[in-house]
Amino acid sequence: MARVFRQKFTKAMPKAAQVVTVGRGENARQVARWTDASGERREAPVTRAGLVAFESETYYAEFRDGAGVLRRVATGCRNREAANALLADLVRRSERVRSGIQTEAEAEVADRLDEPILDHVTDYVADLRERRGKGGRRHIATRHVQMVEARLRLMFEECKFKRLRDASRPKLEAWRNREYARGGRGRGARTLNDYTATAFAFGRWAVEAGRLLVNPFAGITSARARLDQAADCRRKRRALSTEELRRLLWAARLRPVAEFGRPRTPAGPEELERRAEAVRARLATANPVRLRELEAEGEIRALTYKALFLTGLRRGELASVTVGQYEPATPGRPGTCGWIQLRAADAKSGKGAEIPVRGDLAADLDEVLRRRLTEARTAAREAGDSIPARLDPDEKLLEVPVALGKWFDMDIHAAGIPKRDGRGRTVDVHALRHSMASHMNAVGVAPRTVQEAMRHSTLDLTMNTYTDPRLLDLGGAVERLPELPLRPEREVARATGTEDAQSSLTALLTYASGKRGRPGTLSENREVESGALDVLASLGFGASSRTESSSDLKRVKGLEPSTFTLAT
Numbered sequence: 001m002a003r004v005f006r007q008k009f010t011k012a013m014p015k016a017a018q019v020v021t022v023g024r025g026e027n028a029r030q031v032a033r034w035t036d037a038s039g040e041r042r043e044a045p046v047t048r049a050g051l052v053a054f055e056s057e058t059y060y061a062e063f064r065d066g067a068g069v070l071r072r073v074a075t076g077c078r079n080r081e082a083a084n085a086l087l088a089d090l091v092r093r094s095e096r097v098r099s100g101i102q103t104e105a106e107a108e109v110a111d112r113l114d115e116p117i118l119d120h121v122t123d124y125v126a127d128l129r130e131r132r133g134k135g136g137r138r139h140i141a142t143r144h145v146q147m148v149e150a151r152l153r154l155m156f157e158e159c160k161f162k163r164l165r166d167a168s169r170p171k172l173e174a175w176r177n178r179e180y181a182r183g184g185r186g187r188g189a190r191t192l193n194d195y196t197a198t199a200f201a202f203g204r205w206a207v208e209a210g211r212l213l214v215n216p217f218a219g220i221t222s223a224r225a226r227l228d229q230a231a232d233c234r235r236k237r238r239a240l241s242t243e244e245l246r247r248l249l250w251a252a253r254l255r256p257v258a259e260f261g262r263p264r265t266p267a268g269p270e271e272l273e274r275r276a277e278a279v280r281a282r283l284a285t286a287n288p289v290r291l292r293e294l295e296a297e298g299e300i301r302a303l304t305y306k307a308l309f310l311t312g313l314r315r316g317e318l319a320s321v322t323v324g325q326y327e328p329a330t331p332g333r334p335g336t337c338g339w340i341q342l343r344a345a346d347a348k349s350g351k352g353a354e355i356p357v358r359g360d361l362a363a364d365l366d367e368v369l370r371r372r373l374t375e376a377r378t379a380a381r382e383a384g385d386s387i388p389a390r391l392d393p394d395e396k397l398l399e400v401p402v403a404l405g406k407w408f409d410m411d412i413h414a415a416g417i418p419k420r421d422g423r424g425r426t427v428d429v430h431a432l433r434h435s436m437a438s439h440m441n442a443v444g445v446a447p448r449t450v451q452e453a454m455r456h457s458t459l460d461l462t463m464n465t466y467t468d469p470r471l472l473d474l475g476g477a478v479e480r481l482p483e484l485p486l487r488p489e490r491e492v493a494r495a496t497g498t499e500d501a502q503s504s505l506t507a508l509l510t511y512a513s514g515k516r517g518r519p520g521t522l523s524e525n526r527e528v529e530s531g532a533l534d535v536l537a538s539l540g541f542g543a544s545s546r547t548e549s550s551s552d553l554k555r556v557k558g559l560e561p562s563t564f565t566l567a568t
Contacts (some may be wrong), residue, residue, distance in 0.1 A: 059083035066097025134350030239468035251415035324393030
């Protein structure tokens with residue numbers, strides 16, 4: 001029998017409560033009276049166990065579902081009539097399941113459609129935190145999970161999705177199109193596509209979790225539904241030229257010295273060099289230890305940029321590399337390179353990789369590690385500790401700061417490298433990775449090799465996104481195309497007065513080629529040679545003197561078939 005009721009429960013006796021007896025005879029009962037924290041007087045019955053009995057403020061419903069199982073659910077209603085109306089609806093659903101009109105799964109979905117959608121977002125985020133990441137990653141990155149939650153809450157609030165049943169693709173697309181129509185003031189096409197992809201993933205999870213029958217955002221990530229990212233590229237990176245890369249490393253080495261005592265970033269290369277020389281002259285005698293520390297800081301920063309360019313590692317990937325993951329080049333064998341073993345958990349793709357380290361970069365890293373080992377041994381000797389034989393394998397290979405992007409912007413400013421070029425393309429730390437791909441393609445490295453070095457999933461990403469055409473020899477490629485004169489050769493010959501000479505040469509060659517089937521006599525060959533010299537001289541191909549040796553002439557080919565030579 002279905003019914004509605006108030007849930008009864010007990011609590012411990014409040015400390016300041018007074019127990020009194022009310023009523024007489026058989027109606028006598030004990031109640032507790034006290035004042036709560038808000039100052040309100042409270043009264044409640046006392047049980048035989050000395051606990052205080054309460055009733056819930058809202059009604060509960062009890063009924064049997066389609067499978068005959070007794071269910072008890074909270075109605076959330078303070079009014080009994082409203083609670084009875086909700087109970088009648090639950091009984092009606094159970095009868096539809098019992099009669100086969102509706103499945104149990106459909107009934108459960110219907111029960112959850114009216115739940116607040118943000119409650120489902122909370123459950124989805126909790127599920128993401130427990131999932132494994134890509135490849136060898138144990139968990140999905142915390143930063144990614146936080147971004148997913150923030151995006152879902154923003155979208156659903158701006159689309160006015162209150163309940164799960166409110167979620168719909170048309171409303172989400174309308175919000176996306178409004179944002180896109182704002183132009184530069186709103187979000188870009190790529191960002192909005194990422195937002196809708198996040199909503200699609202949430203809908204897919206809701207279906208898998210049995211909270212929805214179909215994904216309300218199905219199809220929103222298809223190629224036809226997505227915004228055109230190529231037509232609205234808000235930030236396009238460019239590659240750094242060889243000269244710019246050298247200036248960047250030079251500025252990175254000098255800037256810590258130049259800014260000592262004057263934190264303002266130098267306005268250009270001239271000011272940078274002038275300030276660095278002044279600081280060196282002052283500290284060389286006043287504080288040489290501090291000068292060496294500043295110079296070492298600049299060298300490490302320049303080495304970080306060099307490593308990012310020559311290895312193609314991302315900032316976070318390079319920051320994760322430890323001394324134990326670095327394999328130096330083989331001593332005494334010039335031309336060999338070192339290796340970095342990138343762990344799957346640290347790679348963006350979730351796949352481990354072996355990164356080659358060019359010889360000069362390996363030499364720079366080896367020098368830094370030797371200096372650090374010497375400093376560690378000196379510190380241990382001064383502290384009276386045991387002298388380490390080698391560096392800790394878990395120690396970071398390079399200390400890459402989180403704020404490397406800000407350092408990079410100040411370094412390019414000091415080096416005189418513009419942040420944004422005339423076409424609106426920008427440079428940042430990740431542009432060093434673009435520079436690696438662009439320079440490899442510029443020197444003729446096979447595209448498939450470049451793709452493998454960049455660890456890209458597709459060749460299209462390597463060639464179209466990470467290759468800067470400005471660094472390619474496009475001018476030289478155009479020069480290799482065949483010449484296409486606007487005026488035919490006969491018109492040029494008529495205009496220069498050489499048409500008759502060309503006709504004579506054609507006739508001469510035709511005469512010679514007509515003697516096919518037998519070799520020419522000595523007199524015939526000399527006659528042809530003499531005539532050819534005169535005709536070539538009239539066309540401007542050398543003097544007409546017959547004293548020139550006929551052996552200087554190359555093989556001349558006329559009308560097919562050409563079966564003789566002018567040289568005998």
